[in-house]
Amino acid sequence: MGKAQSLVAGIDVGGTTVKIALIDTEGTIQLKWEIPTNQKNQGAYIMQETAASIQAVLKQESLSIHAAGVGAPGFIDVENGIISEAVNVGWKDYYLKQELEALLHVPVVVDNDANLAAGGEKWKGSGAGASNLLAVTLGTGVGGGIIAGGEIIHGEFGMAGEIGHIQSVRENGARCNCGKYGCLETVSSATGIARLGLEKVQTERRGYLQDRLSEQGTISAKDVLDGARAGDPDAESVFEEAVEHLGFALANLCNSLNPEVIVIGGGVSKGGAFLTDAITRHFKRFAIPVIGEKTKINLAVLGNDAGVIGAAWLASKTFPEGARQLYER
Amino acid sequence: MGKAQSLVAGIDVGGTTVKIALIDTEGTIQLKWEIPTNQKNQGAYIMQETAASIQAVLKQESLSIHAAGVGAPGFIDVENGIISEAVNVGWKDYYLKQELEALLHVPVVVDNDANLAAGGEKWKGSGAGASNLLAVTLGTGVGGGIIAGGEIIHGEFGMAGEIGHIQSVRENGARCNCGKYGCLETVSSATGIARLGLEKVQTERRGYLQDRLSEQGTISAKDVLDGARAGDPDAESVFEEAVEHLGFALANLCNSLNPEVIVIGGGVSKGGAFLTDAITRHFKRFAIPVIGEKTKINLAVLGNDAGVIGAAWLASKTFPEGARQLYER
Incomplete structure (x- = not known):
């Protein structure tokens, strides 16, 4: 796994676990793991814990990501990255994109988990x-x-x-x-x-x-x-x-x-x-x-991997590697 | 009708007539007319006659267009602008986009007439x-x-x-x-x-x-x-x-x-x-x-105008010359 590789994080938030994968531009999973979904305080800590977990892995493996995609259940304002309601997780009118971008310092795109599973099967399934x-x-x-x-x-x-x-x-x-x-x-x-x-x-x-x-x-x-x-x-x-x-x-x-x-x-x-x-x-x-x-x-x-692969597909498509500088400016 | 206005041609090819309109970037029809559909020789002269008619009107009115959209019945290879088959008109594997671009010297986009009627109602209907x-x-x-x-x-x-x-x-x-x-x-x-x-x-x-x-x-x-x-x-x-x-x-x-x-x-x-x-x-x-x-x-x-308005919508959207001028104004 070379350091020069361009990776994105694919994140699939479920009621029980948050699945996370680092995926290259070809759609190949380089690393994947999961953390428990922290349901406390209407899910307020989930993205903090997810970001911390990703940052720890990136540091340990000397890797970096240029974007992240997140799949979540429920109704989502995709354009603004706001979870209108995700009953299983506890979120309501939750500004997921804004929060995760502040934590990870990369652009984030959010979509419904079923849509991203479709994207995953399209890309690599x-x-x-x-x-x-x-x-x-x-x-x-x-x-x-x-x-x-x-x-x-x-x-x-x-x-x-x-x-x-x-x-x-x-x-x-x-x-x-x-x-x-x-x-x-x-x-x-x-x-x-x-x-x-x-x-x-x-x-x-x-x-x-x-x-x-x-x-x-x-x-x-x-x-x-x-x-x-x-x-x-x-x-x-x-x-x-x-x-x-x-x-x-x-x-x-x-x-x-x-x-x-x-x-x-x-x-x-x-x-x-x-x-x-x-x-x-x-x-x-x-x-x-x-x-x-x-x-x-x-x-x-793809089974359980469809969600993270789909999230990475959407992130790669929405924020192609070349667009990074534009975003950071 | 100012000369500086950015216009596109909307063309709706039917079995009996070819409907033509010059439409501005707001979707307003500035001029419209029709010519008979020449069914001779499997429709080989239709685009020549359409282009000649448009050029005559443009010259007479001292106008110009920056793109054209064409709606046609039947099966269409939209990506390449090829009419696979349009029984009513006589075309089969007809390179409409290529021919009309050579005649009008502007970029051309082609789609199915029912799709463009939807586009017309979306834009102005x-x-x-x-x-x-x-x-x-x-x-x-x-x-x-x-x-x-x-x-x-x-x-x-x-x-x-x-x-x-x-x-x-x-x-x-x-x-x-x-x-x-x-x-x-x-x-x-x-x-x-x-x-x-x-x-x-x-x-x-x-x-x-x-x-x-x-x-x-x-x-x-x-x-x-x-x-x-x-x-x-x-x-x-x-x-x-x-x-x-x-x-x-x-x-x-x-x-x-x-x-x-x-x-x-x-x-x-x-x-x-x-x-x-x-x-x-x-x-x-x-x-x-x-x-x-x-x-x-x-x-x-929009009635019978839906097709030409939809064709102009698609042309404006695909070749956004006019939109840019509007924006810059």
Whole structure:
């Protein structure tokens, strides 16, 4: 690791840990570590501790950075680097960019963690190089990030990419946290798939899902995918319902956005090719033929590193090495 | 009109006429006119005739331009200014940018006409100033243009904005020109609304729609809107079906894109506030609450000028000669 190398810090703030990486201009992680998220005093010490940790590592390794990118959950005023609200962390109207710039003496850019995960997969993951990419996270909810023309799409007040709230069940859908009924995440998130599985077993009381319920007292999304893969008809029926809704929503987004690639991440994506093959099958039913044919549907590959890599991508792009002098003046 | 003014040419190529305007840096049309589209020899003379017409006007008026923007129908390689295919005009793999730059001696930028209509409404129409805008044209088909972060979204191979092919009728939909069944434009375009009206009257054989059918031998979208406005229950039912599909598709797009404003244009938009009120009602049912509340749904106001104004917007933005002079003044 030569001293002449130009590095940026990628920082991914979560409710439990702050992930930190020093990343070169090629997007390769040179060093990475994490510190606990200090929730005290509405998260007031998190950036101080993060900056101190970065400065200690830089000193020890005789390295320097020329910029930093930060991903945070919640609603963010991206232009000004202000966290409007991040419930998991405790921040409210928090001037993150201003504070971290004062601490690190380098320019800082801030964005939503889901958007930066999309940026990470675009830069170094399974969407490598795509200027037009849709990242989908199938976890507790359904999250998303949209990159179009090489840029993160934010929308008018930062809600772009909230694909989990695409209306999917038109009538009598389950209630969603957003206040609506029948959102995509009520049927295609890990939580949604588990809920559908539980409803199914409560009606049918048989087979693989009943066995899992008797053993565990509950049904997980993994149980549904495992059962479907093993050919259990009830698990298959639930899985098909979940992936049909996903295929429908993603096809309609792609009919309007025409990305090169969709990257599927989150816990449910552990379903692997079994999952993406099923999504692709439904996607092709609902997509404009040429879009159904050409849009790639890939599994995310960066896992927990997507956020820090995406943060570094945005920092590198926003503050290219050559711009440093201009900033410091 | 002072000679020092910095002007661009906005050009909108259609199957019948080429619309041309000289537009200042504020987006005000200083002169506009049109020439017939010369379809001879696969449209080989169109740009020559357009350039000659512009040069004659510039000479006569002692004016000059510093850039030109061109909107054309069909598939376009925007980066290189090549028309891949424009069936209405006859062009195929036509190097429009290269040819027009050689003729006019100013830089030229080319984009799809629907995208530029969105740009026009953004610049000087009912989306004035919005950085995030969705333009919808309800005509023979359903067209669209998406502007996000101030830029036209093109997608991977220029199909972004093709919102007419969002799947709307999930089962047993009507066949669409794109090869799929149940696309938005099979139910919410002028053609789609007329088709639904005709199907209705063939079943019900009564009321306003039957009267129109008896008189005219057919049913138009206008008949459906007029009947619905007058309270005819069959016309109301068809109208509600068409606007519910629109509200659903637009809400789901906005759940992902979060534009500030949706601009509704095309022949069906002559339905005015009666139409936008109905779309808004369904939009709010399917949108994330804060998006349902804050997204404006406006009627387009530029009519046939949207294309030339959008072409001038793109030219001014891409080649900001005029903007600089304005700034320096």
